[in-house]
Amino acid sequence: MNSNLQRTIEALLFVANEALSIKELAKLAHASEIDVAAALQQVEADFAERGIVLREIAGGYRFATAPPAREAVEAYLLPPKTSLSSPALETVAIIAYSQPVTRSEIEAIRGVSADSVISTLLDRNLIVEAGRKDVVGRPLLYKTTPEFLESFGLRSLDDLPPLELEPGAPLELDLLTAGIAAKLDTALSG
């Protein structure tokens, strides 16, 4: 074990205010990714019982305070942000699985306006705008941020709970948006 590499990695993780990937760490420390991965395992083991722990999150690694110290840490920090409402959670879930996704597609799934929920999620830095969809009106697209992964303790989007739609019932957003309203009209007038 290259303990100097371990020291370097600990120092980098200490100053970073974002998750650092193995790739980034290897580049910064002038080491191979395999060595970095091994060193990270050692860091994790060394810090397992400390006030600071290593977290694998948002596509990389980051030091975090240990949960047993939570109360004292939160007494020092400002009060933690209040948790999200059910509509906000639903909406961020829809965005996470369907990204990039437009407002009207979100609204088609939820059946209600998503204006205020989207601005809450934007304010919280959980989603960002991701260009415009190449359809009539060029609506804005939204996607989730690394902060989303961190906030929900996810290593990556693959870490999301599986969306168990029945076979043969794919998530057809276009069908949901464009289809429903128009076809409902036809059906009702017919």
Next chain:
Amino acid sequence: MSEGREALATPAVDGEHAYRVSLPVFEGPLDLLLHLVKEQQLDIATVPLASLAEQYLDYVHRMEQLDVEIAADYLVIAATLVFLKSKSLLPPVPAEFLDEEAETPEQVEERLRARLIVYSKFRDIGEQLRTRQLESAAFHYREGADPASDLTQRYRIDSQRLGRALIFALRNARPEHRTIARERLSLLAQMDFIMQRIRQSGEVLFSELCRDLGRESIIVTFLAILELIRRRRVNFEQPEAFDDIRLFRMTAPHAA
């Protein structure tokens, strides 16, 4: 109606007709529909949606009684349910009268059911995310990624502190009065003034003209002199560089 929902309620009215109505709050028509399915422990995949029409309309009706503004979204689903209900009560339309383009009631129902299922999946996932977020909240990271919250964290700024600081600063601020007069002197007016002085006393010194004037007015006065000289309205004399400039009438005899 359970699930610890928020409830809309009318204020209790005193007197003979005292009553109190409360309604759970739903996050839209699909949320309401899903609630009706779950309340009766029905299977979302098989329940005839038309059977929910009555309860759905009952809820919408109670919202009206409470003067809650009913979003169009609720009414669209209500219309769909009523359509399904009516089709289930009437004998089927003979094939020759069917519009081939139009969806059958079965298709309309399956489409609504598909939406309901997709919605319920995301609702469940939203709840799972809530759990994950609660677990994840036990960990705190060093500095946030957001520079603004960084600052507020680092200096522990909150609105009350800011407010107190402002009040303190205002209370200690000395009132300041400052009058900034703008010198307004036009070139033409100063040319007239200089000519008038020369007419009165035959001659005038640049230093006399500039007495008590500000920097800007001195410049205007000098420009006025240059202009008068250019127009050959005055004669001038300056024995040496940086000496005072003496101005006198063109026609006047040379007094030096």
